[in-house]
Amino acid sequence: MNNHKKWLVGVAAAIGCTAASTHNTLTSYYVPAGYMQDLEIRVTHGCKDSPVKEFRVKIPEGVVRVQTQYTRDWTVEKRMRKLAKPVPGDGGNMITETVDEIIWKNPKSPMPAAGVYEGFHFRAAIPDTPGQIIFFRSINVCEKGEERYVDLPTEQLDASTPNLPEKLLKFMMATPTPSAFVIIEKPTRPQYPFASMAPKK
Amino acid sequence: MRCRSMFVAAFACLLPVLAQAHAVLLESSPKSGEMLATSPKEVTATFNESVGPIFFRILDTTGQEVGKPGEIRLDGARMILPLNETLANGTYLLTYRVISADTHPVGTTFGFSIGEPMRPTSTTAAASDTRSKWSTLVGINRWMLYASMLWAAGSVLFLLALSPPSAVAASSLRSGRLAALLSAATFVLAIGLGGADMRLAGFDGLFSAETWRTGLGSTLAASAALGVPGMLMLLAALSAADRPKTGLAVIGAALGIGSFLVTGHAATAPPAWLMAPVVGLHLVATAFWLASLMPLRHAARVLPASEAGELMERFSRYAVPAVGIVLLSGIAISWRQLGDPTRLIDNPYGLILAAKLALFVCILAIAIYNKRSLTPQLRVATADADTRIRRTIGVELLIYLLVLSAAAGLTLTTPPRALIAGSTSDARTSASAGDTYRKTISNNSGYAVDLELSPAKPGQNMLMVTIKDPSGKPITNAAALDVVVSLPAAGISDIRLKGQDVGGGMWHLMIEEMLIPGDWSVSVETFVTDYDKSTFETTVPIK
Numbered sequence: 156m157n158n159h160k161k162w163l164v165g166v167a168a169a170i171g172c173t174a175a176s177t178h179n180t181l182t183s184y185y186v187p188a189g190y191m192q193d194l195e196i197r198v199t200h201g202c203k204d205s206p207v208k209e210f211r212v213k214i215p216e217g218v219v220r221v222q223t224q225y226t227r228d229w230t231v232e233k234r235m236r237k238l239a240k241p242v243p244g245d246g247g248n249m250i251t252e253t254v255d256e257i258i259w260k261n262p263k264s265p266m267p268a269a270g271v272y273e274g275f276h277f278r279a280a281i282p283d284t285p286g287q288i289i290f291f292r293s294i295n296v297c298e299k300g301e302e303r304y305v306d307l308p309t310e311q312l313d314a315s316t317p318n319l320p321e322k323l324l325k326f327m328m329a330t331p332t333p334s335a336f337v338i339i340e341k342p343t344r345p346q347y348p349f350a351s352m353a354p355k356k
Numbered sequence: 357m358r359c360r361s362m363f364v365a366a367f368a369c370l371l372p373v374l375a376q377a378h379a380v381l382l383e384s385s386p387k388s389g390e391m392l393a394t395s396p397k398e399v400t401a402t403f404n405e406s407v408g409p410i411f412f413r414i415l416d417t418t419g420q421e422v423g424k425p426g427e428i429r430l431d432g433a434r435m436i437l438p439l440n441e442t443l444a445n446g447t448y449l450l451t452y453r454v455i456s457a458d459t460h461p462v463g464t465t466f467g468f469s470i471g472e473p474m475r476p477t478s479t480t481a482a483a484s485d486t487r488s489k490w491s492t493l494v495g496i497n498r499w500m501l502y503a504s505m506l507w508a509a510g511s512v513l514f515l516l517a518l519s520p521p522s523a524v525a526a527s528s529l530r531s532g533r534l535a536a537l538l539s540a541a542t543f544v545l546a547i548g549l550g551g552a553d554m555r556l557a558g559f560d561g562l563f564s565a566e567t568w569r570t571g572l573g574s575t576l577a578a579s580a581a582l583g584v585p586g587m588l589m590l591l592a593a594l595s596a597a598d599r600p601k602t603g604l605a606v607i608g609a610a611l612g613i614g615s616f617l618v619t620g621h622a623a624t625a626p627p628a629w630l631m632a633p634v635v636g637l638h639l640v641a642t643a644f645w646l647a648s649l650m651p652l653r654h655a656a657r658v659l660p661a662s663e664a665g666e667l668m669e670r671f672s673r674y675a676v677p678a679v680g681i682v683l684l685s686g687i688a689i690s691w692r693q694l695g696d697p698t699r700l701i702d703n704p705y706g707l708i709l710a711a712k713l714a715l716f717v718c719i720l721a722i723a724i725y726n727k728r729s730l731t732p733q734l735r736v737a738t739a740d741a742d743t744r745i746r747r748t749i750g751v752e753l754l755i756y757l758l759v760l761s762a763a764a765g766l767t768l769t770t771p772p773r774a775l776i777a778g779s780t781s782d783a784r785t786s787a788s789a790g791d792t793y794r795k796t797i798s799n800n801s802g803y804a805v806d807l808e809l810s811p812a813k814p815g816q817n818m819l820m821v822t823i824k825d826p827s828g829k830p831i832t833n834a835a836a837l838d839v840v841v842s843l844p845a846a847g848i849s850d851i852r853l854k855g856q857d858v859g860g861g862m863w864h865l866m867i868e869e870m871l872i873p874g875d876w877s878v879s880v881e882t883f884v885t886d887y888d889k890s891t892f893e894t895t896v897p898i899k
């Protein structure tokens with residue numbers, strides 16, 4: 156690295172590059188209400204030029220029955236929280252606590268700061284609330300520093316909010332660290348093509 | 357003796373140059389307070405070393421950037437800002453902020469005028485600098501490092517060059533071993549202290565891994581990587597009966613000297629291929645001299661007077677060329693760093709050199725006395741000549757160590773760049789630093805933050821933030837706190853700074869960027885938990 160480049164890096168670090176090119180996002184922006192849905196959160200860069208050594212995501216209210224995908228590259232830790240009222244679990248039994256936070260850590264090798272992306276996979280039951288927008292707050296913990304993608308919009312947004320696309324863009328541009336989000340849609344068909352084994356409601 | 361005294365003086369003259377730790381503005385166009393006849397095509401600032409620009413702007417008196425500037429160009433240590441628009445007659449501010457070779461940001465703002473006398477502006481000089489409570493310890497450690505490394509390396513030179521009688525050699529070996537051990541320790545300690553200083557750490561900062569990581573990321577680590585093995589080799593080489601192990605000793609001394617060359621500003625000044633050897637020679641000659649004093653003094657006591665006199669004459673044979681090397685290399689280094697002999701009087705950097713010259717005159721007087729009176733007496737074994745020569749060598753050594761401490765102390769001194777740039781510094785810069793601007797901000801989260809900004813003047817400001825819960829109790833376990841400052845009126849956009857948790861719910865930050873008066877936007881982002889961010893926004897007047 157020649158001297159001038161070194162300076163530029165230093166200057167960029169000193170003034171704090173606010174124009175982060177990309178944020179942590181969910182790969183799909185729409186999920187069907189009530190589905191058991193595969194989710195992927197993408198991390199597209201490190202903290203400035205520092206590689207990512209840990210990724211943490213906070214599971215929003217109403218998203219339950221969380222299961223993480225097996226990965227050979229990361230150690231996955233799940234932290235639980237108590238539910239206000241029990242909900243039906245996978246086997247039909249009632250569950251009283253659910254995953255609050257997923258932490259991917261101790262990678263085989265840290266995710267390089269630039270040029271690649273990593274997808275963090277889990278599945279979960281999406282709440283049956285069509286129109287709601289839910290936010291997955293996440294943190295990239297890097298070898299040096301961390302970036303908290305935890306900012307929320309200043310006003311309540313949902314699918315019926317007038318000028319939603321503009322407002323979402325504004326939200327994403329307002330800070331360098333917006334939270335990842337998905338819009339819950341009314342499903343056009345049931346998730347499974349076969350008949351449900353659960354008793355008819 | 358005279359030669360040795362010249363060593364003192366020459367070294368004294370040049371140490372401040374080696375020790376100076378910041379980029380200093382040597383020349384600017386326009387100068388502070390200057391009245392230009394016509395609008396300049398470009399503005400320039402020349403430093404004593406190459407710098408990295410953070411910003412370089414011309415502002416009008418309302419803080420608006422003017423002159424349609426092009427890209428900042430760098431030409432060695434000169435920073436050039438082309439202006440693509442003619443400036444109307446009036447008063448303007450030149451403001452810059454650069455990172456110097458030690459990654460230390462420095463900046464200043466001063467006024468000049470075009471076509472008419474300068475109108476008083478609110479900002480005529482605002483220099484800023486960061487120094488923490490660690491700076492004194494950094495200085496003391498640096499002093500010990502200078503003295504012990506030169507002593508250890510110099511002992512090798514003294515022993516190999518003079519092959520002194522074994523009683524004298526033993527003395528030199530002993531002090532050399534001690535110096536090498538001390539030096540190795542100070543090399544390591546310099547990393548931690550430097551890290552604590554850079555991070556503005558609290559008093560327990562030396563025990564945090566983060567501090568050492570910061571230190572390891574700086575050139576101090578490169579210096580220690582050469583210096584510590586070098587000193588350990590010297591320790592081994594000097595653990596002999598009466599002669600050091602030559603190969604090991606030479607490599608150790610070379611590593612020790614080399615460790616100073618990877619960090620010093622003098623050695624890294626362009627052209628490096630020339631300046632590094634020049635500074636290296638300078639250090640070698642100085643080390644030889646420094647390490648010779650103690651054993652020579654010892655010789656005057658333990659050896660018969662005539663033998664001691666003979667040894668001192670032998671020392672002189674090496675000392676004369678060594679003085680030549682020190683003086684010539686010293687002149688070269690000073691010339692490179694200052695550029696022009698007139699710089700000796702018009703800036704503090706030069707004034708320090710001038711002061712050292714005055715010290716030289718005093719030492720020269722002692723040296724003449726030694727040469728004319730004591731050494732001949734010693735040769736003919738006059739009663740108490742040995743006592744007196746020991747006393748004068750002792751005085752020399754003492755002065756030498758004082759000079760080293762002064763040199764190390766200089767690293768703590770802020771080069772008053774405003775003074776260099778001109779004489780228009782007004783009361784603003786000398787205004788009492790005791791002013792503190794206080795404000796409590798709340799938002800709809802129910803939480804609140806207390807801000808304390810001092811001195812709330814252009815230049816370096818310290819911000820203390822306390823996060824409070826709805827009942828007014830400080831929150832002591834918040835996960836993080838960031839502060840974003842901006843001055844939209846002057847086009848200074850979001851400068852993001854990390855707060856440091858200092859306990860008791862308080863967070864500490866140093867803000868270097870508030871160089872322009874105005875209502876600065878301050879946005880405090882608190883993370884009460886890892887995921888719960890709450891932002892508090894306000895403006896603070898800087899005036």
